[in-house]
Amino acid sequence: MAIGKLFIGRKVREIRQASAATQAQFADMIGISTSYLNQIENNQRPVSASVLLALAEKFGIDITELSSGQNDRLLSALTEALSDPLFETYSPSLQELKLITQNAPGFAHALINCHQAYRRNGEQLASYADRAGAATANETTSYEEVRDFFHFVDNYIHDIDQMAEGLAAELKLGEGENYAAMTGFLESRYGVRVVRGDAGDEAIRRYDPKSRILTLSRYASAPTRDFQIATQIAQLHVEAKIDQVLKSAGFRTEEAVEICRIGLHNYFAGALILPYRNFLQAARELRHDIELLAARFGASLEQVCHRLSTLQRPGQKGVPIFFARIDRAGNITKRHSAARLQFARFGAACPLWNAHQAFEAPGRIIRQLAETPDGVRYLCIATQVNKGTLGFRAAQPRYALALGCEISYADQFVYADDLDLSNRAGFDPIGISCRICERVKCTSRAVPPLKHKLVVDHTVRNANPYEIE
Structure with missing residues (x-):
């Protein structure tokens, strides 16, 4: 592009x-x-x-x-923060915001953190008036701090990714049976034996450092089983490097450090099962067909989609995509975007986005051509997946996986083959979230946009009970 x-x-x-x-x-x-x-x-x-x-x-x-991928993420977060009515007397131009994110990114991050603290304090005061003086009311939660860490490093950890790729080459992962290669490595290098859990054991993975026994759920799928073995390898094989990354991240609490440690273990596991260059080449050859990629590498659809979002190695970048996992309530439980589309930090996703339709068509891949208010057009795909173990009485959480790219990259995706990308009328208008969406005629709007006045005419009733000035 x-x-x-x-x-x-x-x-x-x-x-x-x-x-x-x-x-x-x-x-x-x-x-x-x-x-x-x-x-x-x-x-x-x-x-x-x-x-x-x-x-x-x-x-x-x-x-x-x-290119401005990192600046786009910071610009989106800053724009959303400044849309708060708190700043109603200040409406910076796009050029002003770009100058801030380009010349003073540290200041932009500080302002975003201050706004987050303000929102949390206000929400706690509104919901728990009797606890308004709690010491933690204005602190960033550990989970949010870790989420922002991955977001602003482009969801790519170079040293850990390279270590995973080197070990994958040593074990010849992706060329045969991953399970045998990884369990053999654990036993020969670290004396760890892998066994299957008892029928009543609900843990997916359980490791006993004294006996050096790794117990895996007997009901776990093959991709889940392999991922958990890879996670155990991360804990034993790259812990020193992970400690370095955590130390340089500068987290404020030990809780955040340990939450991020989980994320880094998982990052290594995904990079081990789906080694960077092999996976990038396969993605290009298979034109990002996530089902074929899952079959080739013995991975789950979620593992494949997540890995596609981490292909940000300098000099060897993949297609800049966005990826999200959404639960049935509309909560975004995983998210990253290397594209210009940035997910809202507060509130639910746009109801017109095809991610929500995935729950209505389990087992199918839903496609959508979409355009955001800034005029950027996207190819979006979504599919539903079930998590959890098997069994009639077992919990089966359902999630929608959403993946997409800007339309200029659509020819690299098999999902665009029979779509008319030149017909602008074929693109659905979507937003980021209702609170910051500028579309004034959207009948699916859940709440009015911030920093826009409402006009109420009691003599006329349209789909929305108000007009947006």
């Missing part, structure tokens, strides 16, 4: 400082004037194609890495 105007002053400044060059020296290196470099670094002018090529040639910079 073509790269538009890029205001990447902070990145250019970081490259210059890493090379220990003055502005005059660096400008000479890339063949521009010092004044032009100064304007670039202060985001007063975009970088030209010739400057991009010079950066790529002289400093080994991958031009595709200079």
Whole structure:
């Protein structure tokens, strides 16, 4: 996809400082004037194609890495925060917000954290007036802190991903029976024996460090079983590296550290079963057919979709996609987006999004062409999956998996083959969430948008009982 105007002053400044060059020296290196470099670094002018090529040639910079994926995520979160009526006297332009996220990302993060604390405090005061003075009322929860950590590192942990890929190559995973290779590795390297659990044991995985016995549920599916073995390998094989990542993350509480540790164990497990380069190549060959990818690697659909969202290795990126897992109540329990579509941090997802339709058609893949209020168009796919163990009386949680990409990448997906991508009328209008959606005529709106006045006419009743100014 073509790269538009890029205001990447902070990145250019970081490259210059890493090379220990003055502005005059660096400008000479890339063949521009010092004044032009100064304007670039202060985001007063975009970088030209010739400057991009010079950066790529002289400093080994991958031009595709200079796209604004990270800035898009931060810009979306900042825009949502500033849509709160708290800031009703301040309506920054898009250009102002871009300048903040590009030049002062730390300030943007701080403002977002302050807004989150404000919201939590207000919600607790409204719901639990008698506990308004609780010490934790304005603190970020550990879960939210970990969620934001993965969100802002692009859902990709380079060192852990590479370690998983190296071990997968050593064990030849994906070329035969993963179960035998991984259990053999655990026993030969760490003396851990894998056994099946008793019929009444509800634990999916249970490890006894004293006896070095790993017990797996006898009812777990093969993908779940393999993932849990890979998780155990993560705990034993890469714990030192995970400790380094956790230390550098700077979490405020030990609870957040341990929650993130679970996430990093799971990250390694997914990267081990679905090694980066092999999986990326297969995704391209199979044109992102998630069912064929699951069959090739012996993985579940959720594991495949989640892994597609982590293909963000510098120089070897996959298609920038968005991925989410939604429960039947509309809660987004997993989410990441490398595309411009960013999920709302508060409130439910748009009811017009096809993810909700997946519950009405279990076992099918639902397709949708959609357009967000900013005019960006997407190919969206969704399917329902069941979690839990087998059995008539066992709980069977149901989730919708949602996956998609911007329409410029749709030809790389098998799901777009017979769709008319050129017909703009064929795209459903969707939003991010009702509270920040600017569409004024949506009949599916759950709540009025923030920072918009309502007009009530008692002589006319339309689908909504009000008009949006």
